[in-house]
Amino acid sequence: MSPPELDPLDQRLITLLRHDGRRSISDLAIDLEVSRATVRTRMARLEKAGVILGYTVILRADAVEDPVRGIMLIEVEGHAADRVIKALSGMPAVQEIHTTNGRWDLITTLSATSLPDLDQVLRRIRLIPGITASETNLLLATPRTTRARL
Template identity: 70%
Template sequence: MDEIDQRLVSILRHDGRSSISNLAVELGLSRATVRARLERLEADGTIIGYTVVLRADAVFMPVRGLTMVEVEGRVVDRVIDALVGFPEIGAIHTTNGRWDLVIEFSAQSLTDLDTVLRRVRLVPGITASETTLLLATPRSTRARL
């Protein structure tokens, strides 16, 4: 991504519904150029979609947290495949250090969280986990609002 692509993505992060015409004016480019850049960024997988971004603590499931997971041997891909089916899991990250995976989750209540964590611990290949609850999100770089 060059500087113009970075500016384009930054504008879209603030307003993913901005029209091609508005983007062109803001970038000082023609509509055709902006459209071509967007198409290229979408085709190469840099932009994978457009969505509504909610404040993290305003989501429908108010209990949020991170679970660090240790996986035995070389079955990380199998564990990830199993975890993808959990609707409470918003993101799965591979990492280095003590933990193999970091899972972002949300649940409706602490009781629901307990149920989810029990199911996660039963996934074959998971040997240990540690969970931290998120209390508030005073700043999030995801939305960049």
Template identity: 80%
Template sequence: MVQNDPLDDRLITLLRHDGRRSISDLAIELGVSRATVRARIDRLERSGVIIGYTVILRADTVAAPVRGLMLIEVEGHAADRVVRALSAFPEVVEIHTTNGRWDLIVELASPTLADLDGILRRVRLIPGITASETNLLLNTPRSTRARL
């Protein structure tokens, strides 16, 4: 695993806030050359520290106002197979492995409660899932995902 130094950490923070910033802007803010920024980004990508770039949408612009957390129990060694199957659902926002009673925590998003119900039914049919529990997310008073 690559050990990040303070410059890497500052670069990653800037990219988290705006992954589309130009190399020139990043270099000016960090006080280093464009070549240094490019080399660091390349190294962070090659080492797997940076695995991709994405678009972060404001919650009120997404046509998926119904959100829930599905806690899933998986039999035996089926976790990888279940994660692959869940990854094929466009309604799956995030998948987390965990310890304790539940093996996976899955965040789901859908336009309506009826749609969420359909998603839950389809997820429960995935081979290897032995139990689940779902909680609706009513409000998000604080999130550290995006600082807009």
């Protein structure tokens, strides 16, 4: 079953909820210029269809990024991916881990408070057994993101 088509009202509702998932239905209705019943019905439909999977708390540590960020592309030998992912998951500087196809097996996003701190993180990652090669790129600016910001 494919997800329902989102009309402009659904899209505006989702945008408001992304910015503050705890907003009251009354406040949402006022901003959207519709009734509370309409908002309630739309939210229920989007939840039932699996468009909205849930509402969450965003911790300050998750929303406020460190000043130095990068993407590390990682090549893993043989069947070591699970072991490498487990090791990376225990490192606070590793924000995200993605499996992928092509030249690189994993892509991670990293954050650190300074370039020397990032250098230390990179050195620790390169020592993880099973990693055979890596390439790191610094992120200079983020013109667009859907992550919450404080």
